[in-house]
Ligand SMILES: Cc1cc2nc3c(=O)[nH]c(=O)nc-3n(C[C@H](O)[C@H](O)[C@H](O)COP(=O)(O)OP(=O)(O)OC[C@H]3O[C@@H](n4cnc5c(N)ncnc54)[C@H](O)[C@@H]3O)c2cc1C
């Protein structure tokens with residue numbers, strides 16, 4: 001196996017990447033190899049999806065399938081070899097169908113078919129042993145002996161970035177948002193990456209194209225969520241338990257949460273959100289359910305303790321899932337969609353009665369704890385509504401600076417930087433936050449600036465779209481470039497969604513972003529130097545130094 | 556979920572009574588319905604989460620051990636206080652709080668005592684004193700109690716009705732209210748000074764003194780009692796206020812290593828720091844409830860190294876020999892290896 005896609009990756013003085021019998025996340029070498037085969041197969045499918053389009057042949061099922069299956073290879077999503085193999089075979093079936101239609105169209109038009117890439121010609125072996133033997137051919141770092149390290153680094157940046165975008169495409173699709181031109185662009189890039197490109201400039205350009213593509217995907221996702229569930233509004237959420245049977249819904253899929261709320265209404269079962277599901281409380285169509293009682297726990301890396309303590313059923317609608325057997329709750333956690341763990345029950349379709357039955361069998365919470373309420377729901381609309389007041393406070397000199405402190409959480413101790421940063425930020429600064437990194441500080445008191453809360457929870461990682469809209473609005477109001485605003489971005493990354501959000505920000509021209517807690521293992525020193533030169537991208541330093549540098553801008 | 560789940564049991568708040576504008580009494584029952592066993596004067600250490608921080612605070616039981624199915628604590632607002640104010644602002648009947656088993660040496664059974672008892676308290680210090688009074692009245696046929704309570708005015712008298720009820724019901728209970736502004740006949744005016752003390756305590760022979768209140772108040776009461784010749788072993792006091800970090804001792808500035816092998820932690824600490832502070836900043840799940848060497852919640856074991864101990868109050872001889880110390884009352888003087 002070789003996998004270097006997340007921040008957890010094994011790092012030794014000489015090498016980076018998980019390449020032993022298991023990844024740090026618990027992914028086995030076997031599953032990792034199968035995932036490589038899947039990605040390779042998908043690159044072949046995308047090749048024919050792209051070619052077929054030249055004749056106007058578009059298959060919506062394929063357009064949905066490729067990003068969805070790609071999503072299954074994201075960190076902490078699917079650990080089940082059989083399902084990965086199933087996706088890979090499905091990918092080749094789709095490829096074969098498209099190839100047939102494409103070749104027929106070529107014949108009809110008297111056109112010579114484009115020479116397929118190696119990925120497009122690849123045939124999966126018929127049996128399991130054969131598949132594993134093929135894995136080196138499909139490895140994400142295939143050809144590393146002869147390929148320049150910087151080229152390899154950029155290929156991986158693009159591949160992992162596109163994977164993040166694919167995840168958001170799937171989230172959007174579930175909400176009824178699909179777009180032909182977005183799918184076309186996705187297939188083009190996916191197919192191109194399958195051709196093992198070797199030119200640095202082209203790869204760097206591709207990374208920006210992925211960022212741009214993802215900007216459109218995040219807009220679709222934003223539209224899908226707000227059209228279906230209304231615009232988030234500031235909402236108080238209890239982060240303490242109330243007595244009663246309970247279901248915990250984690251991951252990013254709001255549709256699943258809605259289904260569960262509908263099916264548990266009147267049963268006396270309370271529903272709690274976990275992790276990235278927290279922003280759900282801001283949506284009118286979700287918070288209208290009285291039995292959506294609160295948020296439980298924190299970020300994914302604390303799952304094994306928090307889920308173990310949760311006295312009910314747990315549903316994992318998307319990433320991030322980690323080994324449920326450590327905390328012995330494997331028998332009361334359920335996976336959905338592309339998520340999977342060997343032996344864990346997987347719910348297909350829209351019927352959650354198995355989950356409900358499981359919750360009924362658990363003790364539930366016996367006691368009410370002293371409620372602790374936090375505020376969420378500063379989505380695009382809420383931010384835009386607050387913009388005039390915010391602008392007024394800036395003009396009066398009451399708000400000096402904004403920080404966007406967001407991204408993924410993880411269990412490295414260096415991540416205390418983010419907590420310390422928010423605690424050290426001066427009282428006349430406002431902190432915007434999103435994604436699960438917020439759990440390090442979102443229960444702390446921040447107070448307000450003349451009614452404007454100092455901590456604004458924008459939502460999930462993809463809601464960085466809302467943050468961008470606010471920044472654009474402020475830049476317009478102050479008639480300046482985004483980079484001239486008294487605003488700094490301090491991001492934490494863990495997996496590939498964070499990578500693609502970063503690419504989006506870079507592609508929009510946002511400069512001087514700080515990322516941490518460490519640099520992605522797949523980026524070489526050269527590449528880091530390039531990113532620093534072109535975009536001012538740096539890693540986090542010490543809280544004191546970083547704050548001092550950032551605040552100079554607004555001095 | 557708690558720092559050490561085995562130490563805590565869920566207690567359910569069953570009632571809340573406002574005593575004064577800044578003080579309320581909360582009653583609790585054990586979630587598993589089991590009765591409470593405690594000695595009058597003891598306290599319970601609660602775990603309270605405030606702004607994502609688990610904090611531990613001791614509250615004396617104001618109830619009587621004679622009614623073991625419930626306990627009561629009486630909480631007074633503290634300017635800037637994290638836990639007390641949180642409880643007063645948010646704790647309602649039905650809420651659960653994790654609490655430790657009752658503990659404390661300031662109590663009617665373990666403290667050497669005579670039948671005639673002087674209970675001197677001020678402010679929230681009334682809590683262990685009223686518990687002692689209630690218990691003695693029920694269990695000490697020969698007891699005689701002078702209950703002296705200081706407050707600024709009648710509105711600030713905590714459990715005023717209960718005090719009046721005890722005084723009216725039982726002639727063994729004599730109430731002396733010392734108020735800045737007397738409100739009724741019998742109230743004594745002014746601050747408790749030597750003259751007032753002597754007026755209340757006409758005779759010290761055969762009497763035991765228990766006092767609880769602000770530090771300066773207790774210091775004065777103890778001084779008057781000494782001056783009147785009361786033996787030290789019959790004078791008992793309970794402090795609610797944490798020993799200030801500055802008392803910990805001078806620092807040479809030297810740096811030491813503190814190791815907690817079971818938690819896989821090694822941190823650098825400074826000579827003169829209290830062990831409790833050092834362990835807390837290292838993120839070790841130590842509980843410092845009273846921070847003044849009375850409650851015993853911060854007990855930990857030294858496997859190597861030495862500290863300067865200012866209190867070992869709750870520890871047995873055997874424990875001390877085995878290396879147990881109270882972290883709050885231990886000043887770091889060397890490299891240390893600790894276990895919780
Ligand atoms: C054995 C024992 C029994 C106790 N019983 C009671 C009780 O029955 N009722 C009750 O209300 N409290 C009682 N306390 C005090 C209680 O445990 C807390 O220390 C107190 O409520 C303050 O905690 P806090 O978190 O609100 O304040 P913190 O946030 O810890 O402190 C805020 C500030 O107040 C100061 N401070 C701390 N405690 C006091 C105090 N008691 N009086 C004045 N200033 C203080 C601190 O030095 C600090 O400057 C008892 C303490 C002990 C050790």
Ligand code: SF4
Nearest residue numbers: 003006018023024025
């Ligand atoms: S996802 Fe991360 S931890 Fe898991 S194998 Fe890949 S790099 Fe390693």
Ligand code: SF4
Nearest residue numbers: 320408409435436494
């Ligand atoms: S923000 Fe990143 S790490 Fe956190 S739950 Fe979402 S995908 Fe996982």
Ligand code: FES
Nearest residue numbers: 844846850851883
């Ligand atoms: S904290 Fe109470 S004895 Fe140390």
